[in-house]
Amino acid sequence: xxxxxxxxxxxxxxxxxxxxxxxxxxxxxxxxxxxxxx
Numbered sequence: 001x002x003x004x005x006x007x008x009x010x011x012x013x014x015x016x017x018x019x020x021x022x023x024x025x026x027x028x029x030x031x032x033x034x035x036x037x038x
Contacts, residue, residue: 024031
C-alpha cells in the first residue's frame, strides 16, 4: 500500500515537474524580457 502511494506521488510530482518545465519553456522569452525591464 505504501509503495503504491509512493509511486503515485512520484508520478504526480513528475507530471507537475513536466508541466512546470513546459511552462518555463513557453514563457522563457517573456521571463527574459521581464528581467531586462526590471
